[in-house]
Amino acid sequence: MSHVHFIGVGGSGMSAVARLTAARGHAVTGSDMRESHYFLALREAGMDVRIGHDAAFVDGVDTVVISSAVRETNPELARARERGIEVIHRSEALVRALDDQRLIAVAGTHGKTTTSAMVAHVLHGAGIDAGFAVGARVFGVEGAVAGGYAGTAGISAVEADESDGSFLRYHPEVAVLLNIEPDHLDHYGTVEALHEAFVAFASDCRTLVACADDPVVRDVASQAAAAGVEVVTYGSEGSGADIEVTPTHLLLSRQVDPFGSPQARDEPKGSIRPLGEGDGAAAYPLSVPVPGAHMRLNAAAAWAAAVAVGADPSRAADAVATFAGTGRRYQARGEAAGVAVVDDYAHHPTEVAALLAAARSAGAGRIVVLFQPALFSRTQAHAAAFGHALSIPDADVVIAGVHGDREDPIPGVTSQSILDAVESRDGSTARVVEDLAEAAAQAARLARPGDLVLTVGSGPVTYAADWILDALRERA
DSSP states (O other): OOEEEEETTTSHHHHHHHHHHHHTTOEEEEEESSOOHHHHHHHHTTOEEEESOOGGGGTTOSEEEEOTTSOTTOHHHHHHHHHTOEEEEHHHHHHHHTTTSEEEEEESSSOHHHHHHHHHHHHHHTTOOOEEEOSSOBTTOTTOBTTEEOOSSSEEEEEOOOTTSGGGGOOOSEEEEOOOOSOOHHHHSSHHHHHHHHHHHHTSSSEEEEETTOHHHHHHHHHHHHTTOEEEEEEETTSOOSEEEOSSEEEESSOOGGGGSHHHHTSOTTOOOOOOSTTSOEEEEOOOSSOSHHHHHHHHHHHHHHHHTTOOHHHHHHHHTTOOOBTTSSEEEEEETTEEEEEEOOOSHHHHHHHHHHHHHTTOOSEEEEEOOBOHHHHHHHHHHHHHHTOOSSEEEEEOOOBOTTSOOOTTOOTHHHHTTOOOOTTOEEEEOOSHHHHHHHHHHHOOTTOEEEEESSSTHHHHHHHHHHHHHHHO
8 A cells, every 4th residue: 555645636527536545545645735625535535634734744655646737846745756656647546446357548628528438427327337537526326535446346437528638547448538629739839749648548448439520530540440440420410320210219320239248349359240030220318417518419329338348228218307417517506696606617608608508498587697717828829719609699798817727828828808709799798807706706697596596617616506596695
């Protein structure tokens, strides 16, 4: 047993890895600057986690775990470097914690968290006690702490993060590729380098579950198939994918079930077995409790991945209907003064657009959006696209100041560049309020009975949901 210390343990991904590391019998400690939900869940589970960063915290530890957000100036990291203590990335810590597991790794620009949580939920619903490491709380799985759960089945689902190339550390049995769009170019430099990384990820597995609706994913899947990977595609109705998704069913044009059987695992890679008797098609009912067409696609990917490691197809399809969601993915935070407040992690223009479309499809009328852009580099690259995504009718949009996170400010890059790209639509308004607390207060003032308030972004905007609810209760 060794002593492993996590810097930034209260983050969604770090807390999950800390949980799994502790489950392997290691002594785990951690530190962070604030008490997040994930931090408190670890403390409630009995782990020694502390607020603040102190060089003394790493005295006597064997390994220090960091994420890309931890700067070299962090006193704990500096002490570890000075004393020659092993320092590893959280993805390497996760690989070590799951070194004896059959892995399902979910990657893509959008939807990784929800889909990896769906995989875990579907496996549990099919009677497979799978482990998981997901960047959010997974609701409905007993024994889970934050986004981490050890499991007993020898199978684990992980969210594979491409932002810093760390997803290439996984060597999964099943890889899921949801979509690919230009993002994290601060790390990759070019779109071509980003695509090459996805090709490397998709080619390093036994079975690839790939979205046929995304042209870049189709190209990556073709290259993976040429490398001998077994490819299963899913997509919208009429896409010609192996699994077509309708509002009510999963339609199979080819057999997916044998992928999880011992006999199928012994067959050559790259083969897809026919369904057998009949016309080569099958259907499973699909009921997804989370709104949005993109959620139905995510559910299809999760179903296919679960079946690929041996889940019963019918039980897996039934399990989708009971998916309780994850933290910060269209998460209902409460209602006050006749106003509903929903929190969501969307932080890329495509995600923001999908979120707003899902809210409309769920019956939302007038919407108040509090959006906090994350990272100066992303804001610089996608300001116009963010503005377009936020250009919706019958809405009031409040844009908070940019949350820089691990980045230093870029001169001239502010939330104003997003506002400049917002187009006025029927009954809509938009403004920038730099201070997050004042932006939340403004959103609360704009909300009227019957409205839906959305707090949107990957940073501290999640805390604004509670601030807005407090303000609404006070008003009521």
